[in-house]
Amino acid sequence: xxxxxxxxxxxxxxxxxxxxxxxxxxxxxxxxxxxxxxxxxxxxxxxxxxxxxxxxxxxxxxxxxxxxxxxxxxxxxxxxxxxxxxxxxxxxxxxxxxxxxxxxxxxxxxxxxxxxxxxxxxxxxxxxxxxxxxxxxxxxxxxxxxxxxxxxxxxxxxxxxxxxxxxxxxxxxxxxxxxxxxxxxxxxxxxxxxxxxxxxxxxxxxxxxxxxxxxxxxxxxxxxxxxxxxxxxxxxxxxxxxxxxxxxxxxxxxxxxxxxxxxxxxxxxxxxxxxxxxxxxxxxxxxxxxxxxxxxxxxxxxxxxxxxxxxxxxxxxxxxxxxxxxxxxxxxxxxxxxxxxxxxxxxxxxxxxxxxxxxxxxxxxxxxxxxxxxxxxxxxxxxxxxxxxxxxxxxxxxxxxxxxxxxxxxxxxxxxxxxxxxxxxxxxxxxxxxxxxxxxxxxxxxxxxxxxxxxxxxxxxxxxxxxxx
Amino acid sequence: xxxxxxxxxxxxxxxxxxxxxxxxxxxxxxxxxxxxxxxxxxxxxxxxxxxxxxxxxxxxxxxxxxxxxxxxxxxxxxxxxxxxxxxxxxxxxxxxxxxxxxxxxxxxxxxxxxxxxxxxxxxxxxxxxxxxxxxxxxxxxxxxxxxxxxxxxxxxxxxxxxx
Numbered sequence: 001x002x003x004x005x006x007x008x009x010x011x012x013x014x015x016x017x018x019x020x021x022x023x024x025x026x027x028x029x030x031x032x033x034x035x036x037x038x039x040x041x042x043x044x045x046x047x048x049x050x051x052x053x054x055x056x057x058x059x060x061x062x063x064x065x066x067x068x069x070x071x072x073x074x075x076x077x078x079x080x081x082x083x084x085x086x087x088x089x090x091x092x093x094x095x096x097x098x099x100x101x102x103x104x105x106x107x108x109x110x111x112x113x114x115x116x117x118x119x120x121x122x123x124x125x126x127x128x129x130x131x132x133x134x135x136x137x138x139x140x141x142x143x144x145x146x147x148x149x150x151x152x153x154x155x156x157x158x159x160x161x162x163x164x165x166x167x168x169x170x171x172x173x174x175x176x177x178x179x180x181x182x183x184x185x186x187x188x189x190x191x192x193x194x195x196x197x198x199x200x201x202x203x204x205x206x207x208x209x210x211x212x213x214x215x216x217x218x219x220x221x222x223x224x225x226x227x228x229x230x231x232x233x234x235x236x237x238x239x240x241x242x243x244x245x246x247x248x249x250x251x252x253x254x255x256x257x258x259x260x261x262x263x264x265x266x267x268x269x270x271x272x273x274x275x276x277x278x279x280x281x282x283x284x285x286x287x288x289x290x291x292x293x294x295x296x297x298x299x300x301x302x303x304x305x306x307x308x309x310x311x312x313x314x315x316x317x318x319x320x321x322x323x324x325x326x327x328x329x330x331x332x333x334x335x336x337x338x339x340x341x342x343x344x345x346x347x348x349x350x351x352x353x354x355x356x357x358x359x360x361x362x363x364x365x366x367x368x369x370x371x372x373x374x375x376x377x378x379x380x381x382x383x384x385x386x387x388x389x390x391x392x393x394x395x396x397x398x399x400x401x402x403x404x405x406x407x408x409x410x411x412x413x414x415x416x417x418x419x420x421x422x423x424x425x426x427x428x429x430x431x432x433x434x435x436x437x438x439x440x441x442x443x444x445x446x447x448x449x450x451x452x453x454x455x456x457x458x459x460x461x462x463x464x465x466x467x468x469x
Numbered sequence: 470x471x472x473x474x475x476x477x478x479x480x481x482x483x484x485x486x487x488x489x490x491x492x493x494x495x496x497x498x499x500x501x502x503x504x505x506x507x508x509x510x511x512x513x514x515x516x517x518x519x520x521x522x523x524x525x526x527x528x529x530x531x532x533x534x535x536x537x538x539x540x541x542x543x544x545x546x547x548x549x550x551x552x553x554x555x556x557x558x559x560x561x562x563x564x565x566x567x568x569x570x571x572x573x574x575x576x577x578x579x580x581x582x583x584x585x586x587x588x589x590x591x592x593x594x595x596x597x598x599x600x601x602x603x604x605x606x607x608x609x610x611x612x613x614x615x616x617x618x619x620x621x622x623x624x625x626x627x628x629x630x631x632x
Contacts, residue, residue, distance in 0.1 A: 138598065298598060376573050376599035380473065380566040387564065390470055397599035404601075412473035416566075420477070423568055427553045430572050430628075 025157045026171035029089045033130055036149035037079045044075040088147060090158075093165040095135070097145060109145060111165040112437040113137060115273050115299030118308070119155050121264040131155040135162060136299025138399075144299065159268065163253045166270060168438025178251035181326070182312065182319055188290070189243055192314040195284050199236050202228050243313040250326055252440065255311065267308060271439050273297055274327045276370040276403035277311070279320050283363045291320040295327075296401025309402050328371050331355050341409050349394075349407030351418070353425055356396050356405055370396050370405040372422065373429035380419045382412065394418050474558055474566050482547030482558065488588045489608025490543035494536055495584060501532035548606050553628060555595065555621065557606065569604050572628035573597045577621045579614050593617050 048071045049064070056064045081101055088097040095109045118134040125131060131152045135145040150158070164173040193199065206228050212221045246259040254270040276296040285291060293312040300308045311327075312320055324333050331354035338350040338359060349358035356370045379395040386392060392415035396405030407418055476482045505528030512521035541561045549556040555574075557567040574595050581591040591614035594605040609617060 375570075376597040377570075377602040377604060378568040379602055381560075382470070382473075382564045384562050387470060392473055395601070397597070397601045399598040400600055412470050416473040419566070419568065423477075423554060423570075426570060430553075430570065 024161075024172055025154060026090050026161050029087045030150075030154065030158075031087045032083060032147070032149040033128075033151055034083065035128055035130060037076070037083050039124075039149070040079040041072055041075045045072050090161060090165070090171060093168075093171075095145065095162065097147070107145070109135065109137065111135075111162055112168070114162065114166050114270070116270070116297055116308070117159050117162055117166075117268045119159055119266040121152070121260075123262045125149070126264060133158055133162075136297070138298040159266075163268060163270065166438070167253060168441035176251040176253045178249040178256055180247075181250045181255075181323070182248045182315055184243065184246035184312075184314060186244060189240065189246070189314050192285060192288060192290050193236055193240055195288060196282055197284060199232070200284075202232050202236075206232075239313060243310075246313060248312065248323075255323075255327065257311065259313075269295070269297060269311075273299075274311075275374045275401065276368065276398040276405065277324050277327060278369065278403045279317075279324065279367040281317070281365045281367075286365065289317050290314050291317045293320045293323055294402045296398050296403045298399045300401065324369055328355060328369070331371070333357055333367075333369050339414075341407070343391075343409040345408060347406070347408045349418070351421055351425060354429065356422060358405055358407055360406070360408070368403050368405050370398055370403065371429070372425045374398065375405075375422065375426050378419055378422055378426075380415055392416070394422070396422065470564075474564055476547070476549040476558075477551050477554075477556055480549040480551055480556075482549055485543055485546040485606075485608040486590070486610060487540075487543060488590045488610075489546065490539045492584060492588055492590065492608060493539035493542060497535040497539065498532060501528050501535065504528055505532075543608065546607065550620070557604065565603075567602055567604055569595055569597060569602075570628070571621065571624040574621060574625035577618050577625065579611075579618050581611065581614075590614075593621070595621065 045068060049068055052067070053064055056067060078101065085101060085104075086099045088095065090096075091108075093111050095111055097107045097109070099105050099107075114135050115138050116136040118136070120132045120134060121130070122132075129152050130149050133145075133147040133150055133155045135147075137143045137145070147155075147158070160173075160175045161171040163176075165171050167176075194203075206225060209221050209225050209228070212218065241260075241262055243259050244261040246257070248258075249256045252271075254268055254273065257265070257267040257269075259265055274295045274297055278294050280292045280294065281290075291312075292310065292314060294309045295311045297308070312323060315323070321333060325331065331352075333355055336350045336352045336355055336357040338348040338357065340346070340348040345360070346362050347358060347360045349356070351357070351372065354371060356372055356375065358368045360366055360368075375396050376399065377397045379397065380392050381395065382392040386409070390412050391409050392412045393409060394407040394415050396407075398405065407415070410418065505525050508528070509521040509525045512518075512524055538561055542559075545561050545564070546559045547557070553571055555569045555571065557565075557569070559565055575598060576594075576596040578594050578596075579591050580594060585591060589611055590608045591611045592605055592607045593609060593614050597604065606614070606617065
């Protein structure tokens, strides 16, 4: 069964260009590495054998073998043409992706609209030197482009080309130089992840349960250990494995993060794509002087939000705030005047020409920072009890993400003044030239200092591990 | 309290016609009727006529309260078009004032369900990239709704600043 080759106006997939090591990826048609076929066939067969196998065993092993082989060939018959017709390529500053066999789909993505670019290498792909390229768009869940099973070099060059197009430069521009920002020592990660109240409580409870098991030889107590172990796996082992070898650097293409041991990731968040940021300082971390930085990026919606929202998993407090200053240039989060609400739920908030900042939480302190030009809607609301007390809450809405900017429980007139100030600053900040597409050439149009990448940018302006901040 | 929810600058709240109150009354009335009649019938069949009476009375009281609240709800609604933002206010129990900058509007559409069509009203819904706020203008006469949508769409184009 051949897919409708002509119905889509798609170029008939001719022989793909051999992606030689230093060939460029800006022209030609590409497809996934052929290893994707055995992967898919293997996965389908394994699932089939695991699910149906136990039933078929009762008919004899010959049946299992026979049906297993037929499933192998059946999936091969699908995966092979699907791989052959699943092509993608750059057409000027658009990425064109053809996929599907029965339900043929063809997407054309204007790269100036991308929100973030990730190169992900799960363990199995690392073994074969393959990688997956993810291009996040602002359409929410399901709008990300995932190009699976690319050769690592191709994925890297494609990432560079995609970012160059998004920046408004020709696709063959070399990668923007970067300067180091922060490297997370493993011991700090380990210590900080351990030194949290829930984790410590979990460990103590586990120890108690183990002691009880040894003393009373009562296997029932092990049942109580299961949720504890699951919780620790999720909130202790998970981040520990994910953020091993964490390295953050800055470039004119935005923030670059590399991390992971079993799953290598390289994340690029272009400038202006961060909608809002929050700095989280759990109770015990404040004693250590470290914090976590999470961000709202429009592309990281839904399930991927938890994976990708952390910009710095653990960092000294000063480093965390200097990242905030890097993300929102020409602004200073610590200089925003904060007004405390002197209420039951501690909340301090303030706004200046560039940033809205709110600090909440008595134990786990959360500092939320929203640039005023990124605010979507503003709300002043007052519930039934708050109306009796003459109080109101101001909400600053951003795209879905971890950050919820809020100045809660204010006197009503103070809340309204706060809202009016936000509206006024937002109106001034939202000039039409403040868009974030094609950031490299946009700087040229504004007549700002142009950083010509071909001549090599000057990284030594802010070289060294600590930019002077 | 009311000072905090006034319209901005030199604008005044554009109020919504009473058709919205009747829309709410019809919807809640139908719901209450179904709930009350169904519950009472079940209780009667079960052989508890006293309980059935109590149930019917409770639902009647609820319907009366909702009838009264529908009027207040309709009067609480208002919108104002400032120079660069759309202001909305609504809510009886939870009073809200929502500010939507024109440049942040991604989609503006007009919808009307069957009952709204019968009453000749429509809802203008404004979508932004944030999904937390309920940004819509309900109960406008259809012609006004279409005009408002066209105005908002034009302004969202001219104030556009990307995401």
